[in-house]
Amino acid sequence: MPETKTRWDIFCTVVDNFGDIGVTWRLARQLVAEHDLAVRLWVDDLRAFERLCPAIDIHAAGQRQQGVEVRQWPAQWQPAEAADVVIAAFACQLPAAYMDAMAERPVPPLWMNLDYLSAEDWVIGCHGLPSVKYRHVQKYFFFPGFQQGTGGLLREHGLLEQRRQFQQDPEARRAFLQELGVDPAPGAQLISLFAYENTGLASWLGAMASDRTPTHLLVPEGRVLGDVERWLGVQGLAAGAVHVRDGLTVQVLPFIQQEQYDRLLWSCDFNAVRGEDSFVRAQWAARPMLWHIYQQEEDIHLDKLEAFLTLYTKGLSAPASEAISGLWRAWNVGGEMADHWQMTRKHWPELEKHAQAWCLEQALQADLATALVQFYGNWI
Structure with missing residues (x-):
């Protein structure tokens, strides 16, 4: 039996035109291309995404782009199985039904809040620490940064x-x-x-x-x-x-x-x-x-x-x-x-x-x- 790829879900709400989706799109592609992961990128605004990826079909509920499964994050959430790793980009709030799906998994997922980039001193002390819990699912802080003890910066191999x-x-x-x-x-x-x-x-x-x-x-x-x-x-x-x-x-x-x-x-x-x-x-x-x-x-x-x-x-x-x-x-x-x-x-x-x-x-x-x-x- 072939080994099943680890499944990652990344959730992104488009706040400032292209910044949030720009970061998560780069991250999703790199996780697929360099780490051989199965990645779903949930986006609430495909029209903004289209500027970064003109091949996107803004009307499709799901599609594959450059190895990433891109999913519309609809206002009316439809049931979806929770992934092994769940990233809430920039403190976005996950759908309540999805959080229930995380809690109902036999093995809870790793749930991380990928925060905004900062060089402030306190980031090192907070990076990787537990955050809130939803039922028995623990969320963790994950901070990009410029110093040892942070999550570093997005940088593709080569x-x-x-x-x-x-x-x-x-x-x-x-x-x-x-x-x-x-x-x-x-x-x-x-x-x-x-x-x-x-x-x-x-x-x-x-x-x-x-x-x-x-x-x-x-x-x-x-x-x-x-x-x-x-x-x-x-x-x-x-x-x-x-x-x-x-x-x-x-x-x-x-x-x-x-x-x-x-x-x-x-x-x-x-x-x-x-x-x-x-x-x-x-x-x-x-x-x-x-x-x-x-x-x-x-x-x-x-x-x-x-x-x-x-x-x-x-x-x-x-x-x-x-x-x-x-x-x-x-x-x-x-x-x-x-x-x-x-x-x-x-x-x-x-x-x-x-x-x-x-x-x-x-x-x-x-x-x-x-x-x-x-x-x-x-x-x-």
Whole structure:
């Protein structure tokens, strides 16, 4: 008799467009491809998912995509057998009937809450601890993170080697950019911008426009386009639009799939990213970056920002640390960016080396998918 694959269920509610589904989709595919698991991904919004996976049938109750069984999470839950491992992504509440199915299994499943990424010190102490119980089924905290004692970061096997080969091949970069219709001028710095709405953008665009080094800014379709339009004095920006103001060329890109977005980050000299998924991918790109953290009530997100900066800036000289930290802080309160950008540019070579060192340091930890599988192995 062939050995039955371990069955995993991942539940995802789409909260902020693509962040939650972006993380769970990457995780589900990696668990299938690298760990030979049977994975069902339950999603409550297939229309948002369709942007990441155009092959998805948004009307199908169940379908298989890239080895993952994708299931609609309907408002009216239909009976389903509970899996061996159950992941509630980002504290989403499981259907009551499914929780009953977990409790009725002869052997209770491993039930984990996959939490949001944070660099805060308390995460290490809480990672892997028991949480609440439902009847006799115990839930556990599982925290991604940047330090030993956490669950690590999503990173597919071979990703960094793929990135290294790509970045050392100018022809591969040129061909990829050409596919996107991007043809930067010789000597221009290439920057990607993926962000939430931000009142600080106008001052940053102004600083880039007046910089002696020309800048080609690539803006994938998204929420920040309204701010770009206001600065340019235009309306209706869409994919393919190109506008030039002094030393700054602004080009709007279509929404691209995850593998293409990775290559976009690898192609750029500097990446402005947002949320969680693109934030992690920018770190694997090993380029200087700017993070727009998801805003939370009472500004508690700024504590998370400071916690990450404390880790990230270790090893930098005091002036370089002050420059990049000032840039990040200004960006995340919608402040003036020009002076901070000029200071950052002064320390560019050091920040480039640091981004590479940080990437290698993070790669010393087990990746998130492997850490989850190891946690299950230890649990049973």
